Amino acid sequence: MKRCSVAFLLLLFCLSEAHRELREMVVEQRVQLSLMEARVSASEELRDEVLRLRATVAEQRVQLSDVDEDSKDLRDEVLRLGATMVQQRETLSYTEDRVAASEDEATELRDTVVEQRVQLRHMESRVAASEEEAQEQRSLDRVMAAKVSESESQVADNQARLEATEVNVQDHQARLNATETRLETTETRLDVTETRLEATEVQVEDLEKQSEVMAAYVSESESQVAELGVRVTDHQSRLEATEVYVEDHQARLNATETRLEATKVYVEDHQSRLNATETRLNTTEVQVEDLEEQSEDQPKVAFSVGLGSGRIGPYSSDTTLIYQKVFTNVGNGYDPSTGIFTSAVKGVYHFRFTACDDTPSSYVDIQMYKDGQLLIYNNARISPTSSWTYVSNGMILELEQGDTVYMRMRGGYRLTDDSNNHNLFSGFLLYAM
Known part of the structure; x- marks a missing residue:
């Protein structure tokens, strides 16, 4: 027992x-x-x-x-x-x-x-x-x-x-x-x-x-x-x-x-x-x-960047946004001097962005381009009685080696950012082809 x-x-x-x-x-x-x-x-x-x-x-x-x-x-x-x-x-x-x-x-x-x-x-x-x-x-x-x-x-x-x-x-x-x-x-x-x-x-x-x-x-x-x-x-x-x-x-x-x-x-x-x-x-x-x-x-490609502090714009014409805060840049596909991402390998990528402004009765205006082709255009009106209005979107793209993706803002609009990083742009490789 x-x-x-x-x-x-x-x-x-x-x-x-x-x-x-x-x-x-x-x-x-x-x-x-x-x-x-x-x-x-x-x-x-x-x-x-x-x-x-x-x-x-x-x-x-x-x-x-x-x-x-x-x-x-x-x-x-x-x-x-x-x-x-x-x-x-x-x-x-x-x-x-x-x-x-x-x-x-x-x-x-x-x-x-x-x-x-x-x-x-x-x-x-x-x-x-x-x-x-x-x-x-x-x-x-x-x-x-x-x-x-x-x-x-x-x-x-x-x-x-x-x-x-x-x-x-x-x-x-x-x-x-x-x-x-x-x-x-x-x-x-x-x-x-x-x-x-x-x-x-x-x-x-x-x-x-x-x-x-x-x-x-x-x-x-x-x-x-x-x-x-x-x-x-x-x-x-x-x-x-x-x-x-x-x-x-x-x-x-x-x-x-x-x-x-x-x-x-x-x-x-x-x-x-x-x-x-x-x-x-x-x-x-x-x-x-x-x-x-x-x-x-698979190759490792991923980046995440922020716009920076202060007000960006308004400009007299459409302008490519340069995100100066680099949080992640695996594979060095993002160029912080131009604000443009260039694909190193052929594959499927995921991109996402967030835009923000706090000017009452104005608009948040943002665009996504691929090799000069407009892919996404978002525009949101800011209420006169509120502030910090956001626009956010994303897309999965099939890119060839050397293709570019970047964000643009139309002339006459502006974005606002601070240490809380309200404006972001990110992307990563899902798999190579």
Whole structure:
């Protein structure tokens, strides 16, 4: 499971890097496309190509936005799943430790119960042996009691006979002596019997004390066994609850694994979509590179100039405007001393101009010429209540090498300019022919 988490984090990092590279590629393509649009805005064929590339980039941008959102959701989901997996792994580890401790404790309790049962059986055997010995001693006591009773009867008989003998002492002297001898023997036997009886009583008392001690020990063992039984039952209940808890966590882990599998499928689908996007980006890059190669092979011609500060005109006749502020003059096609642009190569060019004046109730008048031929004429009246009136126009021309393009103003009109560059004239080569 740790390897799965690391793999998903690595995959998430790779996706982030891939998205970042895709965004950089799209930004670069947008910059390149903007440059190409500035170069090929006047060509119908290249305009169609640029529009198609722009649509492709827009579609890829939308797809990239969708992938970014999906990747963000996926990243959040993976992080949340990773945190859940870590928490569940810690809980499972803690549960496994508790289960192992409970199993060890249950094993110790089982061993203790078995040992207590063995001791109890041993004590029961000893108690049974003691009871048998006590029973035998009681039998001996009953026999001795019978013998004592018999001796007492004999003593009573002897006493009676002694009384009779005393009455008839003289007649029965010989019998009295014999009786006294038998009486002494009986007394001796009686003393021996009393001694044995006392010893037997002492033994019986000792046995009774041992029986009481054994009974107390047996009662204590039974209490311990009952307590151990209660503890075993409690541990069994806890073990069953732990098993249910582990089964629940196992089910949750299985559900998490199922969600991870679904996430894998989701990531693989997005990876496929990313691969398709990369393929389309590669195709677009190849097309842009082809266009760049075509553009690099073409000559570089572009200029942008300003009229200058102050008022220009009015002149008595039509005058070619000389734009003195040169902002750009790639290829040196524009001559700042004459105000005329001369084409260095045959090709298609784009030209644009802006004219401005601030004289109320006057006119802004401007013309574009090619090799002495009037191409554009613009004239705009300036309102009496306003100032800074502008005229702007442009054209795409096919020029031969050495053709000229320039701006003229008719006699009687003027233009006004300052540091804000209100009057501009610019042009550039779209492609050579």
